[in-house]
């Protein structure tokens with residue numbers, strides 16, 4: 005445990021200094037303050053978080069001065085002339101002489117004009133043009149010329165362009181800074197990296213550089229809210245030094261160390277906020293300790309099959325297959341967690357079709373067997389019906405003497421009379437297992453004793469929707485009340501607890517990324533596939549006449565061999581705006597005609613619930629062999645003997661999404677194939693990654709790198725990973741674990757952060773959970 009001493013005062017000046025207005029920066033004019041504020045830079049903190057996008061350093065110019073290279077030099081002005089060149093045209097030309105260090109054996113520089121130390125002189129020409137008669141008057145010309153005086157030491161960055169004259173270069177898109185300060189001059193002559201700031205809303209890089217330098221001067225050393233022990237243990241710079249070194253590094257290594265500290269902060273405060281929020285929601289000290297211990301010991305826990313409730317064991321035996329080792333471990337691990345006195349918050353991850361559903365069903369059975377209720381929430385009606393029927397068929401297989409749980413379905417389309425009866429059954433406890441869509445979290449749904457909520461495809465529900473289950477409390481067993489009482493807590497406070505939550509995801513996110521998103525979640529992974537599966541043969545083709553002909557031939561072969569085919573379309577109906585997109589309803593007739601001997605079905609989101617159900621039922625039973633569908637089938641649809649899929653306009657979908665779609669085939673033992681048709685040849689390359697790999701983790705990573713982390717998962721429907729200001733999850737993910745551990749350490753010392761007022765203040769300033777949409 006950490007000692008609490010000086011830390012309690014530590015970081016208090018953070019609030020005082022970092023959150024002062026930009027007006028407090030010495031030498032900042034009121035115009036500059038207004039400009040900054042208009043741009044959203046209200047505080048010193050905001051300004052200091054405007055980080056350089058890159059650094060230029062003089063070493064850039066060591067090797068060669070290549071045409072069009074973006075380089076930076078420090079040198080002296082040797083001439084500055086403002087000249088009237090016509091009736092309404094003038095220009096300023098500044099020539100800067102730079103000593104150029106040549107350590108290349110490049111023939112151009114094996115020159116006579118290099119001195120013995122390998123140095124040579126080059127001349128940079130900077131021109132600025134003015135049009136308009138008012139720019140041709142002498143006073144104007146004198147004034148611009150006097151801004152740059154001969155002998156001034158300057159830092160020049162820009163694109164270089166060789167001139168005819170040897171060793172002379174023209175600078176384009178340049179920036180010129182006069183180095184006034186002796187220290188600054190030396191710093192640059194010592195080859196310090198030079199921060200290159202991004203412009204923002206018309207404010208130029210120089211503007212930021214200038215004000216940030218002044219802000220750094222007033223930054224006190226004692227601004228770090230993170231305790232010294234944590235800094236030492238995780239080898240982190242102090243916050244003050246991190247700000248200094250990110251904005252004004254002596255070397256690029258210094259800038260890297262600073263970046264590491266600032267990334268750590270982004271992750272640390274997110275983890276701290278998550279865990280803090282969870283601890284706050286818990287009543288007793290025992291629960292809090294239990295929670296922290298659980299996260300500290302991330303080793304695998306399990307409850308062996310013998311210890312499961314008889315109902316769960318019976319269902320396991322009645323399954324038409326044996327669980328894979330990793331499915332079995334997953335159930336055991338989840339059941340272990342269900343027996344803890346704190347609400348479980350677990351993510352069950354596994355690639356498409358690996359068999360997550362049955363794992364979740366078994367967990368629900370365990371809860372039901374102990375006398376409580378289970379709810380299973382899925383994102384689409386189609387999936388709810390499928391799961392409902394699946395559970396019924398599994399339960400049917402149980403012997404007659406077994407007491408079977410009562411199961412109900414609740415979706416937006418459940419007829420009023422029926423839904424009233426379901427609501428009543430849930431309230432009285434007559435229904436112990438309910439499967440449904442987001443209707444399950446409506447306020448009017450009152451559970452008698454809900455103890456587990458399974459959320460399938462959890463990223464498709466908003467954070468708030470997921471959290472809604474927490475308000476559907478259940479009463480905790482008496483023995484836990486005794487524990488709570490012995491810890492000095494009043495039993496009333498601990499009478500109710502939030503249900504266990506098991507979220508499922510088929511979007512495989514690397515473990516570290518999952519931690520970033522769900523710092524408070526434990527993770528269970530299914531790493532194998534049921535036996536007998538063969539990888540889906542994947543073909544990427546251009547959707548031209550030749551492409552379609554070969555696809556139709558493949559379909560014919562498949563159908564002759566007794567297979568079933570999904571045709572997936574990006575839209576339901578043709579649209580004038582996007583005429584290149586193929587539409588499911590429009591192609592129904594032509595496909596039906598082309599494959600006259602086979603029956604076709606249609607399935608899309610605009611159909612009524614029972615029509616959708618009927619279409620899927622017919623496809624499942626083989627009444628139809630070709631199903632023209634839209635993305636509605638993307639998640640969870642399970643027709644094990646479907647053996648071919650063709651995706652039209654595949655370029656419209658993301659890689660992870662196509663992987664999900666492809667997961668609808670190859671779910672049985674039949675060899676399957678999937679064709680992605682792209683309407684443009686340019687996008688073929690991007691899709692080819694799917695031909696090479698069927699590993700969801702690999703593809704998710706490829707997608708992440710291709711599109712940036714913003715587009716993979718989501719707080720709403722679209723699926724987004726949180727975007728951090730500087731951290732990039734795909735690269736900096738390893739620092740998450742460290743930040744997680746650090747947050748646990750801090751909270752183990754002080755559950756409510758009372759011993760760390762600086763950290764508490766920082767949390768409320770940063771509001772890190774906003775990143776996740778909380």
Ligand SMILES: Nc1ncnc2c1ncn2[C@@H]1O[C@H](COP(=O)(O)OP(=O)(O)OP(=O)(O)O)[C@@H](O)[C@H]1O
Nearest residue numbers: 325326327328356357358359360361362510534640
């Ligand atoms: N151990 C197993 N052996 C054989 N078949 C299995 C096994 N586990 C599950 N299955 C079958 O595999 C198919 C896919 O399972 P399930 O629908 O649970 O996968 P999932 O992980 O939820 O997939 P998705 O991410 O696509 O929803 C189902 O038909 C299921 O009955």
